[in-house]
């Protein structure tokens with residue numbers, strides 16, 4: 005049976021679609037088969053060509069049921085469902101059928117307030133800092149806001165996905181033949197931490213024919229109090 009991950013949240017523009025595609029690309033680069041499932045009626049389906057994952061169009065209720073039923077029959081697959089913003093009923097439905105849930109949020113206090121409400125509503129969900137600043141003082145300030153406002157949820161916050169202008173390449177109908185290395189690395193890093201949450205072994209990268217090398221960006225947990233804490237994984 006495939007694992008189902010949904011990317012939702014009661015706020016538009018937090019990076020759900022981008023994160024869904026980055027995650028699928030990262031899983032593909034790590035040797036896992038995944039499908040990025042579109043449910044947002046305001047978006048067009050994207051061609052799977054050039055991607056490390058397949059894309060599925062589930063913009064109608066029937067299509068979504070079919071895609072989920074199909075995924076449920078596939079072993080070793082991971083289905084990533086991109087929810088649309090501001091659709092609480094749809095979010096509840098997707099939450100009910102998912103193994104894990106990701107809630108991207110940006111650094112604004114408004115996003116943080118919304119993601120806290122969503123974390124309370126969805127106890128199996130993890131918050132993912134999205135479009136996180138790369139400039140170090142801005143990043144420190146964003147981390148401080150999270151530390152102050154979200155300390156009660158610190159064990160449910162994954163490592164941030166940085167702001168990367170290249171991320172929009174994955175939302176193009178057709179992706180370029182070669183994606184920039186920083187994007188591939190960010191995709192892999194996201195894929196890795198989601199596999200950790202799902203308790204799926206990460207295949208050794210050296211066995212894969214992917215030339216990019218990811219710098220080891222992991223700090224000791226004590227130095228990253230806000231980041232994902234390995235000791236608090238969800239048990240299946």
Ligand SMILES: Nc1ncnc2c1ncn2[C@@H]1O[C@H](COP(=O)(O)OP(=O)(O)OP(=O)(O)O)[C@@H](O)[C@H]1O
Nearest residue numbers: 016017018019020021022089135166167168171172
């Ligand atoms: N990691 C990132 N780095 C830079 N820009 C990003 C990143 N993630 C998202 N964006 C940009 O932010 C905007 C919103 O992203 P996206 O469409 O993924 O959000 P969304 O949550 O799916 O929105 P909606 O609620 O409309 O479905 C887009 O312009 C996208 O290119």
Ligand SMILES: [Mg+2]
Nearest residue numbers: 020021044088
């Ligand atoms: Mg979207």
